[in-house]
Amino acid sequence: xxxxxxxxxxxxxxxxxxxxxxxxIAVVGPAYxxxxxxxxxxxxxxxxxxxxxxxxxx
Numbered sequence: 001x002x003x004x005x006x007x008x009x010x011x012x013x014x015x016x017x018x019x020x021x022x023x024x025i026a027v028v029g030p031a032y033x034x035x036x037x038x039x040x041x042x043x044x045x046x047x048x049x050x051x052x053x054x055x056x057x058x
Contacts, residue, residue: 025055 027049029042042057049055 023053025049025053027055027057029057031057 027042027046030036030039031042031046032039046055046057
């Protein structure tokens with residue numbers, strides 16, 4: 001389970017508030033290759049956020 005993505009090419013900086021623009025989200029927490037409940041939660045959170053947003057794990 002790799003937790004890296006390529007950044008989205010569209011910029012949401014010029015999008016008006018409330019638009020359907022993608023957000024840039026950094027998830028800070030334990031992640032792969034660590035094991036346990038918190039790392040699993042962060043992995044699932046990232047997998048779901050990356051579907052609609054520019055997300056990455058730190």
